[in-house]
Amino acid sequence: MALSDVIREARIRRNLKQDDTALLLDVTVQTYSKWENGITEPKASQVAQLSEVLNVPMQLICSGQQAEKLAILDFVRAVSKHTKALSEFEMIEAIWQNIDDDARFIDTLKSLNHKDEYEAVISMKKITP
Numbered sequence: 001m002a003l004s005d006v007i008r009e010a011r012i013r014r015n016l017k018q019d020d021t022a023l024l025l026d027v028t029v030q031t032y033s034k035w036e037n038g039i040t041e042p043k044a045s046q047v048a049q050l051s052e053v054l055n056v057p058m059q060l061i062c063s064g065q066q067a068e069k070l071a072i073l074d075f076v077r078a079v080s081k082h083t084k085a086l087s088e089f090e091m092i093e094a095i096w097q098n099i100d101d102d103a104r105f106i107d108t109l110k111s112l113n114h115k116d117e118y119e120a121v122i123s124m125k126k127i128t129p
Helices: 003-013 018-025 029-036 044-054 058-063 072-082 088-098 102-127
Strands: none
Touching (some): 003 029, 003 044, 018 044
């Protein structure tokens, strides 16, 4: 999907007029109209703001492709099915190639580890008289 189509559809879904959207983005109506008509494209520095205002992922704006997000159980089943023959390294490499924010992913893993430690301490306190 072309950038012009992505932003036009997102704007319409948000029930915004071009002039309202331009105002929110701090650009002229003419500039925004040129983006929607495929005459020009926003600067790289404007993509994050466009994403926020139109409530669409930056990946969709930049590539025209919507990332598919499965329900957690469907995701677990699919991963389980396709990773049986993979080594740990291959699995981690596949994750690394497909996540956008490495630091956030690692922070999530850290927080999950701390959650397990916290639950273990609580369990130990319940067992110990």
